[in-house]
Amino acid sequence: MPAVAFAQGGAPAVPQEDGGLGEIVVTAQKREQKLQDVGLSVSAFDGAALDNAGVNAVTDLAKVVPGLDITPSPSGTPVYTLRGVGFFESTLSAAPDVALYIDQLPLAVPAFGALTAFDLERVEVLKGPQGTLFGTNATGGAINLIAAKPTNDLDAGIELGFGSFNTIRGEAHISGPLSDTLKGRIAVKVSQGDEWQYSYTRRDKLGKTDELAGRILLDWQPREGMGFVLNLNGWLNKSDPQAPQLARQTTPADLQAPVGSVTFGQVVPPDFALLLIPGAPDNNRAANWDPDYRPYRDDRFYQTALTANIDLSDTITLTSLTAYSNLRQRKASSYSGTDLPAFEQAANPARANDFSQELRLAGNDVGSGLRWMVGGNYQRTASYERIDAIYPFASTGFRDGFTANTLDTRQVFKQWAVFGNMEYDLSERLKLKAGIRYTDSSRTAASRVYDTPGYVEPIPGALGLTDFFNVLMPAVYVPLFCPGVTYTPVVPGQSVSVDPNNCVSGTYKAKLKEDNVPWSVGIDFKPNDDLLIYANMSRGFKGGAFPLVNAASQEQFYPVPQEKLTAYELGFKSNLLGNRVVWNGAAFYYDYANKQTRGKTVDPLFGALEKLVSIPKSRIWGAEMDMTLVPTRGLTVRLAGTYLNTRIKTFSGIVGAQNVGGLLFPVFSSFKGARLPFAPELAGSASLDYLFPLTGTVEAFLGGGVRAQTKSYGSPQLGGQDKKDATIKGYATLDLRAGVQSADERWKLTVWGRNVTNRHYWTNSLRAFDTIVRYTGRPSEYGVTLGYKF
Secondary structure, three states: OOOOOEOOOOOOOOEOOOOOEOOOEEOOOOOOEEHHHOOOOEEEEEHHHHHHOOOOOHHHHHHOOOOEEEEOOOOOOOEEEEOOEEOOOOOOOOOOOEEEEEOOEEOOOHHHHOOOOOOEEEEEEEEOOOHHHHOOOOOOEEEEEEEOOOOOOOEEEEEEEEEHHHEEEEEEEEEEEOOOOEEEEEEEEEEEEOOOEEEOOOOOEEOOEEEEEEEEEEEEEEEOOEEEEEEEEEEEEOOOOOOOEEEEEOOHHHOOOOOOEEOOOOOOOOOHHHHOOOOOOOOOOEEOOOHHHOOEEOEEEEEEEEEEEEEOOOOEEEEEEEEEEEEEEOEEEOOOOOOOOOOEEEEOOEEEEEEEEEEEEEEEEOOOOEEEEEEEEEEEEEEEEEEEEEOOOOHHHHOOOOOEEEEEEEEEEEEEEEEEEEEEEOOOOEEEEEEEEEEEEEEEEEEEEEOOOOOOOOOOOOOOHHHHHHHHHHHHHHHHHOOOOOOOOOOOOOOOOEEOOOOEEOOEEEEEEEEEOOEEEEEEEEEEOOEEEEEEEEEEEEOOEOOOOOOOEHHHHOOEOOEEEEEEEEEEEEEEOOOOEEEEEEEEEEEEEEEEEEEEEEEOOOEEEEEEEEEEEEEEEEEEEEEEEEEEOOEEEEEEEEEEEEEEEEOEEEEEEEEEOOEEEEEEEEOOOOOOOOOOOEEEEEEEEEEEEOOOOEEEEEEEEEEEEOOEEOOOOOOHHHHHHHEEOOEEEEEEEEEEEEOOOOEEEEEEEEOOOOOOOEEEEEEEOOEEEEEEOOOOEEEEEEEEEO
């Protein structure tokens, strides 16, 4: 039957013979446990539930996990936020607050997971700091993808679908024994489709789908108590990046600061031609992009991983996890939301590779009630990213002597860690839990801003980036800030960014070394077999980061330090009415220190520019609930919701610039009381599935799902027009499905619709220099899918 998503300890959607709900086994604590016995907040979904909800990629998980927000960024790198904890930074190498894994192997860069979510047994979303078992950078949580494994018997299946925009999706697998000790599984997925976005100012389309992914799994068990799993997987992605939707242009009317100062609305209005472009209509498909710098993508990724499990005794197992991942990215993105080059990423090539190794010992002494795990890991991630920024129609074209530049960064991240975790049964009903990890890490960066190779300035008399700095620095900057210093001219192709300490231009190079000690303690109490009450306290860290920004001063390249989150959680999991109702809930409080986010700085000559900043203190508290019930045979209902209350406690941020003697100086304001970004106060989902017989061999099913959330913000805002521009309005979407299948589940035909009300909504809203842009959700889509098992 079409399964229902289940979360926070819920149960599989497939009812048992007695009409109750069955159990699901998860590895949220790196060992197999029944989900209802895990004293943590975990959302879990099987493959059928993911298919029904239209989850075709990791980024679609926000449909089924209230409290999880997955947001596109201008460079296309997804930003994960869970329970209000996230890091909005689009640099390829930026580690997220919500870590991503496949079969416990890290996908260190968010872009690694773009097309990894296929042929899955299940997905587990762990909420709250996960630093003790899943390492650093997991202050918000962890998403663990569990691939479907090789089977003992021959198993094969194929699924074909056709939908809106002539989209064809196909998925196939074959699995089974290759010898007495070796099993294998091959799975592939392909998607092809026409453009789903259209230009509302000319005849043009964007948004084609062109994806291919594959996985080979080999499971070798040479003897009892010894097993090796080789995972070879990869994907190709040539789908068009999404173009943002123009909300409005910034103008001098945006200036709302005290006399003598200006806000981040532009002092000089945008090019007149830019002002003539109308805002986009309220349609998810409507957008705009520059046809001369058309968005495109040509990305490829592969991963090789080996998992070994060796029983050293009846109670002790040695596990080794080894993985190497490699990504090559070639793409261009629209940034301004217009059909003029007001600010475009004309090229954004990048590459990244990651090596990780984990060794651990796990023990299960049944007699003493003690279960333990100790281990260590090493990880190295190297990345390079370049952006060619083109902006001849930006307002700076009237003021500065250049209309393009290139920025790039090379970064290497290394870390090693040791960890331990234990559970001890004080009695049959009471269990203590504790975990700790020590992590030592370093991150090096080499970042530059220089002339875009091959670019010719279109404005007569324009100096270009290098010559402009060679004129400006010795005439203005050096006499003011480094008197007596002789400025060394920049050679074309070298970085123009100025070291504020000595007024020398060049490449910024730095190393950030950090260490931390995440920990967790908790207690589980089962007053009876159908109820679990748990209380946990934990601390997690996310390592510091270097940004990739347009830097006039090297100060913009400075890193932010690691952030720290201390979490307190009280929850319950229950099975009621003969396991016909699974009801779970939790309440939590987060003490959040040094939250990392994109912010502003003020250059004395160039004004407002971007950099990474830290919010010293903030807090989050909230509650969540999930219920899955089978009121009658064949009918399954699921309800889930999250309430979040987020506030900044201490942060003095830049809100404008003041002109004093021809130089610009920052204007600060307290952000105390402002809400954290991408954290709607209320978010929830509901689904219903009904299965009933048509004949003795054929069954029919009907189903639907609703996902809704209240408004949120794309960045911390105080009020006024900036707050309006950053607002992500609340919305609700409705999905429907119906079909027939054989009673033995050998074949299945589904007709489906997503966002059937064609609700216009957006998931991010931000300032793109001279424009305010939004990233919309998908429009209404319909299709049919046929699956067959051989």
